Amino acid sequence: MGGGRSTVSHADRLLVCRDSRHLFRVVSRAQSIQVGSRRSPSVSVMPAIGHTQLVHPPQVGGCSSVEALLFEKPAQFERRAWLVWIPILATGSYYVLPDGLQRHLFVQFVPQLLSYLCLILWGASNDRVIERLGLATTQFLGGLQWGGLTGGGLGMWNLFIILAVVPWLGWDIDFLKETPHAQMPLWAMVPWTILMIACLVELNFRGFLLGRLAIVLQTCRWAHEENEQKANTRVVLAIGLSALIFAFDPFMVMTFRHLHWIAVWDGLIWGWIYMRTRNLYAVIIAHAVEVVGLYLGVRAVLV
Known part of the structure; x- marks a missing residue:
C-alpha cells in the first residue's frame, strides 16, 4: 500500500x-x-x-x-442465516396447538410456507445463492451418480420396511390408499408430481434448513474454537436436527402417521450426502428415485 x-x-x-x-x-x-x-x-x-x-x-x-x-x-x-429458526420454531409450535387446529390442512403447511418465505428473504440478502444452495450446473452429473444409487437403495429398503416389517409388527398400512398421493392418477404422479415435490422439499429441508442451520451453528460465538472434532460435531448436530424437523413436519405426520419415522433415516442419509457433497441435485434425485420406487411398489400391492 x-x-x-x-x-x-x-x-x-x-x-x-x-x-x-x-x-x-x-x-x-x-x-x-x-x-x-x-x-x-x-x-x-x-x-x-x-x-x-x-x-x-x-x-x-x-x-x-x-x-x-x-x-x-x-x-x-451469509446474511440472515438466523431466519432458519423461524420454520424450526413453527414446526415445534404446531404440536402444542389444539387437535382441531392441527387437522386443518393450511395449519399443517404453515411451517413449510414460512420456510419458503425465509428462503426468499435469505436469498435476497446474499449473492451467489445458486452456488450456496448447491445447484451449480457443473454439479448436476455428480448429483445423478450420488442420487441414483442412494435413491435406489433407500427405495428397496423402505419398501421392505413398509410391506413386510410394518404389517409383521401389526401396524396398518391400508391407510396409504387414502393419501392424496394415492388419489392422483399414475401418469400425473410418475414422474412429474414426484419430481416437483422432491425439488421443493429438498430445496426447503436440505438446501435452506440444513444448509443455513450448519452455518448458524458454525458461526455462533461459542463455536469459535480451533477444534476440528467439535466442528464436525456441529455438522452432525445440524444433520440430526434437520432430519427430525423433516420427519416431524406436520403434513408428513398427519398424512403418513406412524410411517413418518421412515423420514428420520431418510433425512439423516440425505443430510449426510448434502453436507459431504454440497450438491442439492444429489438429494433431489435420491428423493425422487426413492419415492418413485415406493409409490409403484405400494400401489402394486395395495391398489
Whole structure:
C-alpha cells in the first residue's frame, strides 16, 4: 500500500482440498503482521465450514468455485442465516396447538410456507445463492451418480420396511390408499408430481434448513474454537436436527402417521450426502428415485 513494506513473520497457512469431498482445513497462525511501520495482533482462522479470513479465489488447487465459497469470513459468509429458526420454531409450535387446529390442512403447511418465505428473504440478502444452495450446473452429473444409487437403495429398503416389517409388527398400512398421493392418477404422479415435490422439499429441508442451520451453528460465538472434532460435531448436530424437523413436519405426520419415522433415516442419509457433497441435485434425485420406487411398489400391492 502506497509503497509501504509488508512482511509476515512466523506464519503457517495450509489449505487442503481432498478430491471432491469438500472437506477443507485452514490453519493460520500469525504472530506478527507488519504493514509499513504498523503492527497488528495475531490472526487465527477456524478449521470449520465457513470459517476463514482468506479471500477465496475462483479456483484453488483444483477446487471449483463452489468449493471456494466455503472460504469466507463468518460475518460475510451469509446474511440472515438466523431466519432458519423461524420454520424450526413453527414446526415445534404446531404440536402444542389444539387437535382441531392441527387437522386443518393450511395449519399443517404453515411451517413449510414460512420456510419458503425465509428462503426468499435469505436469498435476497446474499449473492451467489445458486452456488450456496448447491445447484451449480457443473454439479448436476455428480448429483445423478450420488442420487441414483442412494435413491435406489433407500427405495428397496423402505419398501421392505413398509410391506413386510410394518404389517409383521401389526401396524396398518391400508391407510396409504387414502393419501392424496394415492388419489392422483399414475401418469400425473410418475414422474412429474414426484419430481416437483422432491425439488421443493429438498430445496426447503436440505438446501435452506440444513444448509443455513450448519452455518448458524458454525458461526455462533461459542463455536469459535480451533477444534476440528467439535466442528464436525456441529455438522452432525445440524444433520440430526434437520432430519427430525423433516420427519416431524406436520403434513408428513398427519398424512403418513406412524410411517413418518421412515423420514428420520431418510433425512439423516440425505443430510449426510448434502453436507459431504454440497450438491442439492444429489438429494433431489435420491428423493425422487426413492419415492418413485415406493409409490409403484405400494400401489402394486395395495391398489
